[in-house]
Amino acid sequence: MQIIRKERPIEIQEETEVLVVGGGPAGIGACVSAARQGKKTLLLEKRGFLGGNITACYVENCNYFLAGTPFHSQGLYAEIEEKCLEKYGNCNVRSNKANSFDSECLKVFLDEFIQENGVKILLHSFVNEVVMEGNKIAAVIIQTKQGPLAVKADVVIDATGDGDVAYGAGVPFELGRERDGLCQPGTVSVRLAGADVDKLTEDGDGLGKITKAFRKDYRAGKVDLPCKRQDIPFGRLTKAGQISYVNYPCAYGVNPTDVEDLTRGEIECRRYIMDIFRYLKEHYEELKDIEITSMAPEIGFRDSRRIQGMHRLTIEEMEQQTHYPDTIAVFPRFYDMLSPDAIMTGDETVKGRGYKGYIYEPVKDDRQFEIPYRSLVPVKVENLLVAGRCISADHVAESGVRAVSLCMMTGQAAGIGAGLAIENKVAVSDVPIDRMQEILRSSGIDIPSQKLACHHSKLL
Numbered sequence: 001m002q003i004i005r006k007e008r009p010i011e012i013q014e015e016t017e018v019l020v021v022g023g024g025p026a027g028i029g030a031c032v033s034a035a036r037q038g039k040k041t042l043l044l045e046k047r048g049f050l051g052g053n054i055t056a057c058y059v060e061n062c063n064y065f066l067a068g069t070p071f072h073s074q075g076l077y078a079e080i081e082e083k084c085l086e087k088y089g090n091c092n093v094r095s096n097k098a099n100s101f102d103s104e105c106l107k108v109f110l111d112e113f114i115q116e117n118g119v120k121i122l123l124h125s126f127v128n129e130v131v132m133e134g135n136k137i138a139a140v141i142i143q144t145k146q147g148p149l150a151v152k153a154d155v156v157i158d159a160t161g162d163g164d165v166a167y168g169a170g171v172p173f174e175l176g177r178e179r180d181g182l183c184q185p186g187t188v189s190v191r192l193a194g195a196d197v198d199k200l201t202e203d204g205d206g207l208g209k210i211t212k213a214f215r216k217d218y219r220a221g222k223v224d225l226p227c228k229r230q231d232i233p234f235g236r237l238t239k240a241g242q243i244s245y246v247n248y249p250c251a252y253g254v255n256p257t258d259v260e261d262l263t264r265g266e267i268e269c270r271r272y273i274m275d276i277f278r279y280l281k282e283h284y285e286e287l288k289d290i291e292i293t294s295m296a297p298e299i300g301f302r303d304s305r306r307i308q309g310m311h312r313l314t315i316e317e318m319e320q321q322t323h324y325p326d327t328i329a330v331f332p333r334f335y336d337m338l339s340p341d342a343i344m345t346g347d348e349t350v351k352g353r354g355y356k357g358y359i360y361e362p363v364k365d366d367r368q369f370e371i372p373y374r375s376l377v378p379v380k381v382e383n384l385l386v387a388g389r390c391i392s393a394d395h396v397a398e399s400g401v402r403a404v405s406l407c408m409m410t411g412q413a414a415g416i417g418a419g420l421a422i423e424n425k426v427a428v429s430d431v432p433i434d435r436m437q438e439i440l441r442s443s444g445i446d447i448p449s450q451k452l453a454c455h456h457s458k459l460l
């Protein structure tokens, strides 16, 4: 069944040079770097605050996996981490969460930081329609309380995590695991108060011990809870007894773009929150007085649509540490794929590949992988770039790409790409790569000097 809408004119709300859709890590990287190139930049965000999964899903300990490795935060992420921690601190007493954000403070920090950098922000601006003129986006349509409004831009950067703009522009995409289309589970994180801080800190990291014990008990069949999640990672513990992030509830088989699935996922996760809340209270003396202070405002996803770009990043390339002439980011080898089908057996390694069960390969040596600019350039559309977890990659590769700080690095590159396309009056696929890499390096991104010179403007 279908209904035909009557055509009607839509007011143009804004005209800008660079339009960034989505105010998560990738969108933040994109809009700040575009503005720092002197481009008139607008950021649209569907929620009432910025930060994406960091603030909306309490994913505060973003770069935890770099601790104790030869790697460090880079570029804009390093700048935000340093400035936000200096300004607001993080009220944390766990030694391994020293670099975590206090995500409520991060919301305020980002409001100020983004505007100080010359970016205009519009919140409550959900983009779900794109107007095309040939191979170019002529306008995106935002849904507002006043009805639809149009925004025109020279270049659009899709940082929605779901590739919503690219989808609207008709760019082909993949979703989920290649063999069955299943994505990693969705999670509604929760915050707890009333933890006994003295007990949890008297002999090392008490919360870390609970994480380990829970996993052992789950695998021994001693945890009789309906959620198939076998892990219970915790975020910060504050002096006031708050546990800022409990990443436990997992709804499996949810398509992040399907409204029926999303509804089921939200409701299912909230039930799991109540289960784990009671379980923790009953099983751990240190948590007997806990109460729920907040459930994350929306179910969060680790993967969703992955757009078809000029280059599809593959796990084989990542494993072979392939160099590209148009590398825009280099990141330590790291994969974290929660089992899409809730099967908890398997060897946990990329080599196993069947990913029966999940893949978790933390950084253990100095291996790195690269991302080429072409993975940010969608096929078919001349003035659109994609950044963050929805870039062109295979499903396992995305489980490494999805790292928050790397998503921000792809955003930084997209912002520069947009600026160069405007300056050179070319399609986003034709920007001068050597210049882009030069700007990235001067913005604190470690890109090795190229073995293969790429002076031509047209990408391969």
Ligand SMILES: Cc1cc2nc3c(=O)[nH]c(=O)nc-3n(C[C@H](O)[C@H](O)[C@H](O)COP(=O)(O)OP(=O)(O)OC[C@H]3O[C@@H](n4cnc5c(N)ncnc54)[C@H](O)[C@@H]3O)c2cc1C
Pocket (backbone or CB within 6 Å): 021, 022, 023, 024, 025, 026, 027, 044, 045, 046, 047, 050, 051, 052, 053, 054, 057, 059, 061, 062, 063, 064, 125, 126, 127, 128, 159, 160, 161, 162, 164, 187, 189, 247, 300, 301, 302, 387, 388, 389, 390, 401, 402, 403, 404, 405, 407
């Ligand atoms: C529970 C959980 C735990 C995780 N743990 C870690 C971790 O420990 N470390 C780590 O590095 N990564 C972790 N991740 C992954 C990480 O959070 C994401 O990969 C990362 O946030 C992706 O950044 P992004 O900017 O691409 O997308 P997102 O963070 O999803 O941001 C997208 C933004 O776009 C907005 N948006 C979406 N659609 C529209 C639209 N149509 N119009 C306007 N705005 C829109 C959203 O509201 C959001 O603000 C975790 C993810 C989850 C869900």
